[in-house]
Amino acid sequence: MVESIVAIVCLLVILPGMLLWYLDRRRKSDADPSSPGGPPLGDLSRHAARMEQRIEALEKLLDHEAPGWRKRDVE
Known part of the structure; x- marks a missing residue:
């Protein structure tokens, strides 16, 4: 039983x-x-591409607003 x-x-x-x-x-x-369990690689690569575009835009703005900002970062 x-x-x-x-x-x-x-x-x-x-x-x-x-x-x-x-x-x-x-x-x-x-x-x-x-x-496994994470976001697909396609989504991550799209996010990385968008982030790269934003960083490039910010660098252009900084180059225009504060021309010597890259030299200050090295020192």
């Missing part, structure tokens, strides 16, 4: 839970194999 209850619980609760956990892990690893 006890063995049949354990078998039913395993088939109806534990086995589907393990299957769902496995499928979720596989889905996450398929999204971005280099960093």
Whole structure:
């Protein structure tokens, strides 16, 4: 009797839970194999490109407003 209850619980609760956990892990690893659970590399590269454009714009503004700012940074 006890063995049949354990078998039913395993088939109806534990086995589907393990299957769902496995499928979720596989889905996450398929999204971005280099960093599981993190943002995709395409998003990171777009953010980096936008940041680079902003830095270039700020450097142009600083070159115009304070021409010697690069020399002060080295000293």
